[in-house]
Amino acid sequence: MAMRMRNVANHVKSRMGLLSVTNHGASFSSSTHIGKFLAISPPVRDFKNPDANFSKIATCRFESTKADSGRLGSQYSSIDSNQVLDFPGGKVAFTPEMKFLSESLKERIPCYRVLDDNGQLIEDSNFVGVSSEIARKIYSDMVTLQTMDTIFYEAQRQGRISFYVTAIGEEAINIASAAALTIDDLVVPQYREPGVLLWRGFTLQEFADQCFSNRGDSCKGRQMPAHYGSKKHNYFTVASTIASQLPHAVGAAYSLKMDGKDACAVTYFGDGGSSEGDFHAALNFAAVMEAPVIFICRNNGWAISTPISDQFRSDGVVVRGQAYGVRSIRVDGNDALAMYSAVYAARQMAISEHRPILVEALTYRVGHHTTSDDSTKYRSVDEIERWRLARDPVTRFQKWIENNGWWSSEAESELRSSVRKQLLNAIQVAERVEKPPVANIFSDVYDIPPSNLFEQEKWLREAIKRHPQDYPSVFPL
């Protein structure tokens, strides 16, 4: 195994430029990437004690290319280097040619991918290597997430839980991005990223307890299903408001910077979320404040029934980064290895250079928006099935690890049946645990409960005692 990995690492090392930053002019052409290459094969990660690993990882330096003045010159034919104006904001060359910047680039920003549809490493690819142990954890967590979503979705359909949100099709984004972070990085999610919490150690029983909002729920029965939150896993509680988490992440990142911590904030949002005012404010602010935050956009093509053609007219979300002065990349979100590499590199830059990074992960929302939605009403079943079967990120990564000799069909069937059994058991247990106590209605509104809530709780308990027939006995006190 170790031999195989070293070969892979050497194989990758011989490529040019692991990561480089290009300055795009108004047009993108296949420019020469001049950059310092550094392939990282991180040592085996002990995710229970992530601090142990960090000191051993070599520092990466990702250099930018110099601004290619030739590219600009090709756009404007008559620029004289003496023709420079001095306005607030800095010197700017002027031109007597009236020319509007096109609303779109000649070609779309290309998408970084490393594994092809069959899980084969693409020629001339560069990426951050993973150990076999991490690769297996990435894979099995992707399988667990997919199975959990399937089973919990079914549970909702059976009426056992009231609501659920699946992340089907986005397993690679969830798990691979989580794998590239450390436990100290603050995660500020939207609502389609339970995989990040799963990676960090939230148990299947804890997921089930929250969905059933029972007494064991760490969220004390306060929230709808799938609105997880866990302070000990550095995963902020999910809110239903769209994109409000983006400025929160910037504020948290700023606090990390003020504390001098070796960590960043990471926040997720969808293509729809990028239309919110908070997206604009967060990116703009993060650039101005030089906050170490990674913005990960899950561009899955749909915001409930709104396709991206109705959401924006820009080339996706990645092009907006430059408008705010934020370094950005577009990644194949269904390629776990590419996601891992991009987020790993983004994290290095965010922390060492105190800057925000925008990662646009292209993907497809295979499931419905939530259990309250039937997406066959606004898109074709064929389209959904094509993505579910032919473009599944889980099977793609499975092929890669199998080719490396890190996985087998026995391991596959054992994993799937074990996970399924654990999930069914978790649901059965969660269903039987009693509901949260009445005291949970009144606690945590404030740090210290105010007198009016004390009174209200007293009146409620008296009412329950006096009229027990109005309060079902299954509700504990």
Added chain:
Amino acid sequence: MLGIIRQKAFAQSLQRIRPATSAWRGYSSAAKEMTVREALNSALDEEMSADPKVFLMGEEVGEYQGAYKISKGLLEKYGPERVLDTPITEAGFTGIGVGAAYYGLKPVVEFMTFNFSMQAIDHIINSAAKSNYMSAGQISVPIVFRGPNGAAAGVGAQHSHCYASWYASCPGLKVLAPYSSEDARGLLKAAIRDPDPVVFLENELLYGESFPVSAEVLDSSFCLPIGKAKIEREGKDVTITAFSKMVGYALKAAEILAKEGISAEVINLRSIRPLDRPTINASVRKTNRLVTVEEGFPQHGVGAEICASVIEDSFGYLDAPVERIAGADVPMPYAANLERMAVPQVEDIARAAKRACYRSVPMAAV
């Protein structure tokens, strides 16, 4: 700036000589005066000095010394990392402040006026007020939102709205409205130290007003309890509740009423949420008559809540219907004469008190 240095030196000398505070109370000759602006500035300064997690952010708070000069001198003293001039995005900087509070810092977010907090109200309500509850106590939000609230002078509809009842209706928030310099100092310090999100409603016209402050108030550890009203003037015939600028008007009305033989008790609410219902009800049980005063719009206002509370708790003690004095139910007009008629004046309060005492007097504008 000099005034602040003088006060700080005074406060420091106080601390050194400390032990017998009762001896100091006897020293009433040390009656210092302080404007509300100085009170707020000194409170911010002292809290930022005491706790490195406290920081200030808002438009113009740094280089410009604050749109109303409340943060004067703070950028120079604490640097740009703790006094942040923000881009113009209330939604942005409020969200960022909430995020910093989630992480554990203690932001003080300034709105140039609370009218502009409308652009950020989602973060105040959905992200700040509800977070401790929704996260089951895992995320506390020790943030303060402050700025001028309510009517000023000649600033029109979008600069004159009072948001006391908007924010006070939301569980999870605390809402404070200081009147005097003592209120401003004590309540702002309490707000900054409080682990819950606090909305701190100041008043632009009060910034320049001077009030006497005792030695106790000037001490850097001075703090007022949140949720306690203050009886500014004791009386026995009618209770008048008010907050912010209207407290001054109510006190003037009480003077007028005293000359006509009506002894009015004036309650400075100080805290809109939690409302000090015990103090209000105890007062009404004593006087049997109530006039509520506010500058904001009448429907669903603070007076409506006080009236409901008194009816629920002290109905049998009321000898007259509750009188509610509020701003006119119209967006604030600009012309000086129209504006004057759209907000309560001292005479309106005095007439209402007389009506409550069954001295027949025609209504203000019929």
